[in-house]
Amino acid sequence: MVSEPSTEIMEATYHALCEHGYANLTMQRIADESSVTKAALHYHFDTKQELLNAFLGYLIDQFEARLACDASDPRERLTTFLDAIFSTASDRDTDFAIALMGIKAQAPYQSQYRERLEEVDETMQSVVKDAVADGIESGLFDDVEPDTVAHTVVTLVNGSRVREVTLGEEPNEARSLVEAYLELELGWSPEGEA
Amino acid sequence: MVSEPSTEIMEATYHALCEHGYANLTMQRIADESSVTKAALHYHFDTKQELLNAFLGYLIDQFEARLACDASDPRERLTTFLDAIFSTASDRDTDFAIALMGIKAQAPYQSQYRERLEEVDETMQSVVKDAVADGIESGLFDDVEPDTVAHTVVTLVNGSRVREVTLGEEPNEARSLVEAYLELELGWSPEGEA
Numbered sequence: 001m002v003s004e005p006s007t008e009i010m011e012a013t014y015h016a017l018c019e020h021g022y023a024n025l026t027m028q029r030i031a032d033e034s035s036v037t038k039a040a041l042h043y044h045f046d047t048k049q050e051l052l053n054a055f056l057g058y059l060i061d062q063f064e065a066r067l068a069c070d071a072s073d074p075r076e077r078l079t080t081f082l083d084a085i086f087s088t089a090s091d092r093d094t095d096f097a098i099a100l101m102g103i104k105a106q107a108p109y110q111s112q113y114r115e116r117l118e119e120v121d122e123t124m125q126s127v128v129k130d131a132v133a134d135g136i137e138s139g140l141f142d143d144v145e146p147d148t149v150a151h152t153v154v155t156l157v158n159g160s161r162v163r164e165v166t167l168g169e170e171p172n173e174a175r176s177l178v179e180a181y182l183e184l185e186l187g188w189s190p191e192g193e194a
Numbered sequence: 195m196v197s198e199p200s201t202e203i204m205e206a207t208y209h210a211l212c213e214h215g216y217a218n219l220t221m222q223r224i225a226d227e228s229s230v231t232k233a234a235l236h237y238h239f240d241t242k243q244e245l246l247n248a249f250l251g252y253l254i255d256q257f258e259a260r261l262a263c264d265a266s267d268p269r270e271r272l273t274t275f276l277d278a279i280f281s282t283a284s285d286r287d288t289d290f291a292i293a294l295m296g297i298k299a300q301a302p303y304q305s306q307y308r309e310r311l312e313e314v315d316e317t318m319q320s321v322v323k324d325a326v327a328d329g330i331e332s333g334l335f336d337d338v339e340p341d342t343v344a345h346t347v348v349t350l351v352n353g354s355r356v357r358e359v360t361l362g363e364e365p366n367e368a369r370s371l372v373e374a375y376l377e378l379e380l381g382w383s384p385e386g387e388a
Contacts, residue, residue, distance in 0.1 A: 098302045105299040107360040108292045117360045152371045159353030166301040166311045
């Protein structure tokens with residue numbers, strides 16, 4: 001195991017997942033997307049699971065960078081959150097959402113994946129919860145339970161991903177639902193601010 | 195293809211899915227759970243996909259039977275809906291939720307699965323939408339958009355299933371979220387009625 005997997009390997013994993021899905025992903029197919037040999041990949045990662053665990057960590061870092069918001073305004077922080085979650089979907093994004101769903105379906109069998117997914121969930125919930133709590137404190141939002149709002153928002157986000165994969169639903173449809181829900185709870189909607 | 199697959203084969207499929215998950219499900223393992231031979235299974239179903247498609251149809255019939263509610267009271271209909279969705283989870287139910295997630299992850303590749311999942315989604319949305327519309331008409335619920343409420347509820351339900359599988363979250367947690375959401379939208383909560 002190398003402490004910092006190269007960006008090239010992570011990008012190759014992304015492309016191989018989009019191309020072949022999780023079930024058909026092999027070390028060889030990841031190698032094919034990079035300048036690294038399969039043997040070199042195995043030098044860094046014993047198994048496909050280990051490589052994917054590193055890849056999930058890489059994704060989380062990217063996601064957290066997109067969530068990073070210096071704004072003190074909680075409305076702006078919620079809008080940045082929704083932008084990061086529901087970034088404009090390309091066909092490639094849908095392929096990737098499909099591959100991620102394959103990984104999620106493995107979470108019960110792979111504790112490493114599960115820990116990564118828990119990490120993402122905690123990050124998402126805390127961003128929403130903190131923004132809502134701050135907005136209530138500064139009188140911008142109605143006085144509601146920040147934990148409930150955060151839990152509802154992330155459950156809608158989880159549902160949106162499944163609907164994208166299983167029903168071909170556009171992520172923007174779920175974004176509208178989340179915005180309508182926030183307006184109902186907080187008395188404020190990100191839509192009006194955009 | 196037999197027009198009406200025997201209940202025994204469907205039950206055997208259920209048990210084999212709980213035991214082995216979707217990825218490791220084979221015709222042999224389904225046969226092992228029943229008194230039918232693998233050859234006899236293949237007589238009815240050419241492929242595992244075909245058998246699972248019949249199985250999904252069987253599940254939908256069962257689900258619709260649980261949703262069936264003669265009550266004219268829209269509050270009672272919503273409560274029956276939530277009872278059917280969030281029926282008390284046993285370990286077996288969780289195993290089955292995990293297996294179903296494996297099937298959902300295959301929906302982009304198997305149009306038959308996808309059609310079945312669309313069917314379930316339409317059924318769920320129409321039950322909620324009709325109950326909400328009737329409740330508004332009879333003055334029991336606030337005047338909201340029934341389509342939005344139905345879409346939000348099913349997205350929360352979809353999210354709940356993923357959270358059960360990937361994070362081990364209890365389905366009752368999501369039920370509370372749905373109830374709180376309905377109270378917010380409709381001015382009425384199923385919880386208070388139970």
